[in-house]
Amino acid sequence: MRRVNINQLKAGMVTAEPVTTRSGQVIIERGVELTRPLIMRLSFYCVNEIAVAGDGEEAAPAAAKPASAPIYSQKIKTSKEFQTFQFDHSFVLNSIKNTMEDYVFEDGTLETDEMLRQTTELFDSCKTSLELFDMLHNMRSHKDSVYAHSLNVALICRRIGKWLKLDSEALDTLTLCGLLHDIGKLKVPSELLNKPDKYTAEEFALVKNHTRYGYDLLKNLPLNTHIKKSALSHHERCDGSGYPLGLTKDDTDVYAMIVAIADVYDAMTAARSYRAPLCPFQVIESFEQEGLQKYYPKFILTFLQHIADTYRNNRVLLNDGRSANIVMLNKSRLSKPVVQFDDGSCIDLSTTGDLHIQSIL
Numbered sequence: 001m002r003r004v005n006i007n008q009l010k011a012g013m014v015t016a017e018p019v020t021t022r023s024g025q026v027i028i029e030r031g032v033e034l035t036r037p038l039i040m041r042l043s044f045y046c047v048n049e050i051a052v053a054g055d056g057e058e059a060a061p062a063a064a065k066p067a068s069a070p071i072y073s074q075k076i077k078t079s080k081e082f083q084t085f086q087f088d089h090s091f092v093l094n095s096i097k098n099t100m101e102d103y104v105f106e107d108g109t110l111e112t113d114e115m116l117r118q119t120t121e122l123f124d125s126c127k128t129s130l131e132l133f134d135m136l137h138n139m140r141s142h143k144d145s146v147y148a149h150s151l152n153v154a155l156i157c158r159r160i161g162k163w164l165k166l167d168s169e170a171l172d173t174l175t176l177c178g179l180l181h182d183i184g185k186l187k188v189p190s191e192l193l194n195k196p197d198k199y200t201a202e203e204f205a206l207v208k209n210h211t212r213y214g215y216d217l218l219k220n221l222p223l224n225t226h227i228k229k230s231a232l233s234h235h236e237r238c239d240g241s242g243y244p245l246g247l248t249k250d251d252t253d254v255y256a257m258i259v260a261i262a263d264v265y266d267a268m269t270a271a272r273s274y275r276a277p278l279c280p281f282q283v284i285e286s287f288e289q290e291g292l293q294k295y296y297p298k299f300i301l302t303f304l305q306h307i308a309d310t311y312r313n314n315r316v317l318l319n320d321g322r323s324a325n326i327v328m329l330n331k332s333r334l335s336k337p338v339v340q341f342d343d344g345s346c347i348d349l350s351t352t353g354d355l356h357i358q359s360i361l
């Protein structure tokens with residue numbers, strides 16, 4: 001065993017001791033073979049060094065190795081459906097970029113009908129929720145632009161709207177709320193938006209202004225009022241902890257509160273320079289830990305239940321290195337379903353402390 005600085009860690013090394021956060025929470029068990037996302041996760045938790053087995057390069061993991069089949073994202077990325085979606089996504093993205101830039105920088109008109117038509121067509125090209133989220137999760141990079149984020153949020157909003165059984169007019173309004181929610185970011189210097197490190201308090205105050213800029217850009221256009229309010233209010237939270245106004249549940253816009261959920265989900269499943277993308281169950285756990293009272297109960301519960309349900313029966317990798325199938329969801333703890341191993345034994349993850357789903361296989 002030897003201690004290795006996280007900058008010297010390599011995929012394939014095996015942990016010799018459980019890795020814990022400063023507060024003592026175990027984030028990787030002993031005997032787990034390190035992967036690149038796991039190593040990135042260590043820096044996210046500010047871990048400086050860890051103990052690895054043997055000389056750190058050749059020891060075999062104590063826990064079972066993950067399945068040797070291609071990992072889930074590789075399977076998606078080589079599929080014909082993904083290639084088609086990627087092509088169509090870039091086309092729509094480019095069109096949205098041109099439309100928004102023309103309006104914000106060239107005083108052109110904001111052609112929302114065409115943006116909506118293209119986004120709806122892209123949405124309809126995915127036959128199931130699983131297909132839509134598989135596509136979106138695998139297109140992510142930490143260089144995602146405001147436009148890519150806006151398109152993804154619009155697609156997720158439309159999916160949530162369908163889960164909420166909204167009518168077609170409301171679905172179209174909600175999709176436009178997602179497409180235009182961050183338009184104010186075009187008025188924020190791009191060096192600041194694309195800064196790889198976390199913001200200082202002063203920088204964050206500047207970035208927060210994008211909500212007011214967005215509202216100002218839309219307020220005089222003949223658009224549904226929910227679209228304008230979503231640009232202003234998508235960072236508000238029901239418990240008053242959001243910005244720019246610190247509104248509480250009764251004063252927030254209902255469409256903006258759906259955009260808020262889609263916005264957070266898209267940000268968490270995106271790669272960041274300081275952490276790997278989170279898998280859907282890690283995102284659900286993050287929502288559960290952050291506190292569901294920040295969101296409209298009906299919206300957040302509908303969203304999290306459907307996201308968890310989307311991955312029911314999928315094969316997953318646990319943080320102790322074992323793989324299993326999700327066989328049953330826990331309604332009160334959606335991030336911790338019941339999983340079944342290949343030998344037929346089952347574990348209810350809601351009863352096992354830090355054992356959790358690390359990725360979809």
Ligand SMILES: [Fe+2]
Nearest residue numbers: 181182234235
């Ligand atoms: Fe925003």
